[in-house]
Amino acid sequence: MDSIQLKKILTERLEAENRSFTFDRKKDELRIENTDTSKGITISLPGIIAKWHQEKEKAIDEVVYYTEEALAVMGGEHTLSDKEKNIFPVIRSTSFPKEASEGVPFLMDEHTAETRIYYALDLGNTYRLIDEQLMTREGWNKEQVQQVARFNVRSLPTNMKKDIVADNVFYFLNSNDGYDASRLLNEKFLKEMSETVEGEMTVSVPHGDVLIIGDIRNETGYDVLAQMTMSFFTNGHIPVTALSFLYEEGVLEPIFIMAKNRVKKDEKS
Incomplete structure:
Protein backbone atom coordinates (compact mmCIF):
# COMPACT_ATOMS: atom_id res chain seq x y z
CA MET A 1 0.00 0.00 0.00
CA ASP A 2 1.36 3.43 -0.98
CA SER A 3 -0.11 6.94 -0.98
CA ILE A 4 -1.41 6.76 -4.56
CA GLN A 5 -3.22 3.48 -3.88
CA LEU A 6 -4.69 4.79 -0.63
CA LYS A 7 -5.78 8.03 -2.29
CA LYS A 8 -7.62 6.01 -4.96
CA ILE A 9 -9.38 3.84 -2.38
CA LEU A 10 -10.46 6.77 -0.22
CA THR A 11 -11.62 8.80 -3.21
CA GLU A 12 -13.78 5.93 -4.45
CA ARG A 13 -15.30 5.21 -1.04
CA LEU A 14 -15.93 8.85 -0.11
CA GLU A 15 -17.10 10.06 -3.51
CA ALA A 16 -20.35 12.04 -3.47
CA GLU A 17 -22.10 14.57 -5.69
CA ASN A 18 -21.18 17.58 -3.53
CA ARG A 19 -17.57 16.66 -2.72
CA SER A 20 -14.24 17.61 -4.24
CA PHE A 21 -10.85 15.95 -3.69
CA THR A 22 -7.40 17.54 -3.75
CA PHE A 23 -4.20 15.53 -3.36
CA ASP A 24 -1.04 17.28 -2.12
CA ARG A 25 1.76 14.98 -3.25
CA LYS A 26 4.48 16.86 -1.34
CA LYS A 27 2.67 16.73 2.00
CA ASP A 28 1.09 13.32 1.31
CA GLU A 29 -2.34 14.71 2.22
CA LEU A 30 -5.80 14.26 0.76
CA ARG A 31 -8.23 17.17 1.14
CA ILE A 32 -11.97 16.43 0.93
CA GLU A 33 -14.38 19.36 0.78
CA ASN A 34 -18.11 19.86 0.76
CA THR A 35 -18.56 22.02 -2.35
CA ASP A 36 -21.74 23.56 -0.94
CA THR A 37 -20.05 24.95 2.18
CA SER A 38 -16.33 24.96 1.17
CA LYS A 39 -15.65 23.20 4.48
CA GLY A 40 -13.73 19.99 4.60
CA ILE A 41 -11.18 17.72 6.19
CA THR A 42 -7.53 17.03 5.39
CA ILE A 43 -6.28 13.48 5.83
CA SER A 44 -2.58 12.70 6.33
CA LEU A 45 -1.93 9.45 4.46
CA PRO A 46 1.37 8.09 5.92
CA GLY A 47 -0.14 7.38 9.34
CA ILE A 48 -3.05 5.48 7.79
CA ILE A 49 -0.68 3.43 5.64
CA ALA A 50 1.33 2.47 8.73
CA LYS A 51 -1.87 1.42 10.48
CA TRP A 52 -3.02 -0.49 7.40
CA HIS A 53 0.04 -2.72 7.59
CA GLN A 54 -1.16 -3.81 11.04
CA GLU A 55 -4.94 -3.73 10.74
CA LYS A 56 -5.56 -3.97 6.97
CA GLU A 57 -9.11 -3.04 5.93
CA LYS A 58 -10.13 -2.09 9.47
CA ALA A 59 -7.78 0.92 9.27
CA ILE A 60 -9.44 2.17 6.07
CA ASP A 61 -12.97 1.48 7.33
CA GLU A 62 -12.17 3.57 10.40
CA VAL A 63 -10.92 6.54 8.35
CA VAL A 64 -13.93 6.41 6.04
CA TYR A 65 -16.34 6.29 8.99
CA TYR A 66 -14.86 9.26 10.85
CA THR A 67 -14.45 11.28 7.65
CA GLU A 68 -18.10 10.72 6.72
CA GLU A 69 -19.18 11.78 10.21
CA ALA A 70 -16.98 14.88 10.18
CA LEU A 71 -18.26 15.94 6.76
CA ALA A 72 -21.84 15.38 7.89
CA VAL A 73 -21.30 17.75 10.80
CA MET A 74 -19.92 20.39 8.42
CA GLY A 75 -22.74 19.90 5.95
CA GLY A 76 -25.27 22.28 7.45
CA GLU A 77 -26.38 24.61 10.20
CA HIS A 78 -27.18 23.21 13.63
CA THR A 79 -29.41 24.55 16.35
CA LEU A 80 -29.66 24.15 20.11
CA SER A 81 -33.34 25.10 20.21
CA ASP A 82 -35.54 22.15 21.19
CA LYS A 83 -32.38 20.01 21.42
CA GLU A 84 -31.85 20.31 25.18
CA LYS A 85 -31.83 16.52 25.62
CA ASN A 86 -29.03 16.23 23.04
CA ILE A 87 -26.45 18.39 24.83
CA PHE A 88 -23.71 16.57 26.74
CA PRO A 89 -20.31 17.30 28.25
CA VAL A 90 -17.30 15.56 26.74
CA GLU A 102 -12.29 28.78 11.74
CA GLY A 103 -10.79 30.32 14.89
CA VAL A 104 -14.05 30.30 16.87
CA PRO A 105 -13.44 29.34 20.55
CA PHE A 106 -15.09 26.17 21.81
CA LEU A 107 -17.27 26.38 24.90
CA MET A 108 -15.20 24.70 27.63
CA ASP A 109 -14.30 24.51 31.31
CA GLU A 110 -11.05 23.67 33.03
CA HIS A 111 -11.37 20.41 34.95
CA THR A 112 -8.12 18.83 36.23
CA ALA A 113 -4.46 19.26 35.34
CA GLU A 114 -4.97 16.51 32.74
CA THR A 115 -8.51 17.06 31.48
CA ARG A 116 -10.80 19.75 30.14
CA ILE A 117 -14.59 19.75 29.67
CA TYR A 118 -16.10 20.59 26.29
CA TYR A 119 -19.78 20.57 25.35
CA ALA A 120 -21.36 18.72 22.46
CA LEU A 121 -24.61 18.69 20.50
CA ASP A 122 -25.49 15.06 19.76
CA LEU A 123 -26.43 14.52 16.11
CA GLY A 124 -27.19 10.81 16.23
CA ASN A 125 -24.16 8.93 14.90
CA THR A 126 -21.80 11.76 15.80
CA TYR A 127 -21.79 15.09 17.60
CA ARG A 128 -20.68 18.64 17.10
CA LEU A 129 -18.66 20.48 19.73
CA ILE A 130 -20.48 23.63 20.78
CA ASP A 131 -18.55 26.82 20.11
CA GLU A 132 -19.24 30.34 21.31
CA GLN A 133 -20.63 31.36 17.93
CA LEU A 134 -23.31 28.65 17.98
CA MET A 135 -24.17 29.40 21.61
CA THR A 136 -24.61 33.15 21.15
CA ARG A 137 -26.42 32.77 17.83
CA GLU A 138 -28.99 30.64 19.62
CA GLY A 139 -29.34 33.13 22.46
CA TRP A 140 -27.96 30.72 25.07
CA ASN A 141 -25.41 31.49 27.77
CA LYS A 142 -22.68 29.28 29.19
CA GLU A 143 -24.52 28.52 32.44
CA GLN A 144 -27.51 27.18 30.50
CA VAL A 145 -25.36 24.84 28.46
CA GLN A 146 -23.47 23.64 31.55
CA GLN A 147 -26.64 22.93 33.52
CA VAL A 148 -28.38 21.08 30.69
CA ALA A 149 -25.27 19.03 29.87
CA ARG A 150 -24.63 18.04 33.50
CA PHE A 151 -28.28 17.02 33.90
CA ASN A 152 -28.17 14.90 30.74
CA VAL A 153 -24.96 13.09 31.66
CA ARG A 154 -26.62 11.92 34.87
CA SER A 155 -29.32 10.26 32.77
CA LEU A 156 -26.87 8.06 30.86
CA PRO A 157 -26.74 4.36 31.84
CA THR A 158 -23.78 3.27 33.97
CA ASN A 159 -23.69 -0.47 33.32
CA MET A 160 -20.20 -1.77 34.05
CA LYS A 161 -18.23 -4.96 33.45
CA LYS A 162 -16.15 -6.31 36.32
CA ASP A 163 -12.72 -7.95 36.25
CA ILE A 164 -10.54 -9.18 39.12
CA VAL A 165 -6.75 -9.20 38.78
CA ALA A 166 -4.44 -10.18 41.64
CA ASP A 167 -7.23 -9.52 44.19
CA ASN A 168 -7.88 -6.04 42.75
CA VAL A 169 -11.25 -5.22 41.21
CA PHE A 170 -11.63 -3.20 38.02
CA TYR A 171 -14.91 -1.91 36.59
CA PHE A 172 -15.19 -0.94 32.92
CA LEU A 173 -17.80 1.32 31.37
CA ASN A 174 -17.61 1.01 27.59
CA SER A 175 -21.03 1.65 26.03
CA ASN A 176 -19.55 3.27 22.89
CA ASP A 177 -22.13 6.06 22.87
CA GLY A 178 -19.44 8.74 22.68
CA TYR A 179 -19.86 9.78 26.32
CA ASP A 180 -18.21 7.01 28.34
CA ALA A 181 -15.51 9.30 29.72
CA SER A 182 -18.20 11.91 30.39
CA ARG A 183 -19.59 9.72 33.18
CA LEU A 184 -16.61 11.04 35.12
CA LEU A 185 -18.80 14.12 35.69
CA ASN A 186 -21.68 12.13 37.22
CA GLU A 187 -20.93 12.86 40.87
CA LYS A 188 -23.76 10.69 42.18
CA PHE A 189 -22.44 7.70 40.22
CA LEU A 190 -18.89 8.16 41.52
CA LYS A 191 -20.11 8.52 45.09
CA GLU A 192 -22.14 5.33 44.81
CA MET A 193 -19.12 3.47 43.44
CA SER A 194 -16.94 4.78 46.27
CA GLU A 195 -19.32 3.19 48.75
CA THR A 196 -18.75 -0.25 47.22
CA VAL A 197 -14.95 0.01 46.96
CA GLU A 198 -13.02 -1.76 49.71
CA GLY A 199 -9.53 -0.47 48.90
CA GLU A 200 -8.53 2.84 47.29
CA MET A 201 -10.72 4.07 44.48
CA THR A 202 -9.14 5.18 41.22
CA VAL A 203 -10.83 6.62 38.15
CA SER A 204 -9.30 6.51 34.67
CA VAL A 205 -10.35 8.00 31.33
CA PRO A 206 -7.54 6.93 28.96
CA HIS A 207 -9.71 7.74 25.95
CA GLY A 208 -13.15 9.14 25.24
CA ASP A 209 -14.90 5.79 24.93
CA VAL A 210 -14.00 4.17 28.23
CA LEU A 211 -14.19 4.83 31.96
CA ILE A 212 -12.29 2.55 34.35
CA ILE A 213 -12.87 2.47 38.09
CA GLY A 214 -10.32 0.62 40.17
CA ASP A 215 -10.74 -0.91 43.62
CA ILE A 216 -7.03 -1.09 44.43
CA ARG A 217 -6.32 -3.43 47.32
CA ASN A 218 -2.58 -4.05 46.99
CA GLU A 219 0.52 -2.60 45.31
CA THR A 220 0.21 -4.98 42.34
CA GLY A 221 -3.07 -3.29 41.53
CA TYR A 222 -1.28 -0.04 40.71
CA ASP A 223 1.05 -1.79 38.27
CA VAL A 224 -1.92 -3.49 36.59
CA LEU A 225 -3.76 -0.17 36.40
CA ALA A 226 -0.77 1.62 34.86
CA GLN A 227 -0.36 -1.01 32.13
CA MET A 228 -4.09 -1.09 31.48
CA THR A 229 -4.54 2.66 31.11
CA MET A 230 -1.48 3.00 28.88
CA SER A 231 -2.82 0.27 26.58
CA PHE A 232 -6.23 1.96 26.32
CA PHE A 233 -4.58 5.36 25.86
CA THR A 234 -2.41 4.27 22.94
CA ASN A 235 -5.23 2.42 21.17
CA GLY A 236 -8.10 4.87 21.63
CA HIS A 237 -9.52 7.05 18.87
CA ILE A 238 -9.70 10.06 21.18
CA PRO A 239 -6.85 9.74 23.73
CA VAL A 240 -7.39 11.72 26.93
CA THR A 241 -4.79 10.82 29.58
CA ALA A 242 -2.74 7.77 30.59
CA LEU A 243 -2.73 9.02 34.18
CA SER A 244 -5.32 7.83 36.66
CA PHE A 245 -7.02 9.76 39.43
CA LEU A 246 -7.43 8.96 43.08
CA TYR A 247 -11.03 9.61 44.14
CA GLU A 248 -11.35 10.77 47.73
CA GLU A 249 -14.39 12.55 49.17
CA GLY A 250 -15.56 13.84 45.80
CA VAL A 251 -12.10 15.05 44.71
CA LEU A 252 -10.13 13.71 41.74
CA GLU A 253 -6.35 13.88 42.13
CA PRO A 254 -4.02 12.78 39.29
CA ILE A 255 -1.36 10.25 40.29
CA PHE A 256 1.77 8.85 38.71
CA ILE A 257 2.25 5.11 39.05
CA MET A 258 5.87 4.03 38.83
CA ALA A 259 7.49 0.74 39.77
CA LYS A 260 4.95 -0.25 42.42
CA ASN A 261 4.97 3.26 43.90
CA ARG A 262 2.18 5.76 43.45
CA VAL A 263 3.06 9.43 43.58
CA LYS A 264 0.57 12.30 43.55
CA LYS A 265 1.26 14.60 40.65
CA ASP A 266 2.08 17.58 42.86
CA GLU A 267 4.71 15.60 44.78
CA LYS A 268 8.29 14.94 43.70
CA SER A 269 9.32 11.34 43.21
Missing part, protein backbone atom coordinates in the same frame (compact mmCIF):
# COMPACT_ATOMS: atom_id res chain seq x y z
CA ILE A 91 -13.89 15.02 28.33
CA ARG A 92 -10.77 15.91 26.37
CA SER A 93 -7.08 16.26 27.19
CA THR A 94 -5.67 19.70 27.96
CA SER A 95 -3.75 19.51 24.67
CA PHE A 96 -6.99 19.39 22.67
CA PRO A 97 -7.56 22.54 20.54
CA LYS A 98 -9.39 25.39 22.26
CA GLU A 99 -10.99 26.63 19.06
CA ALA A 100 -12.49 25.33 15.83
CA SER A 101 -10.58 25.46 12.55
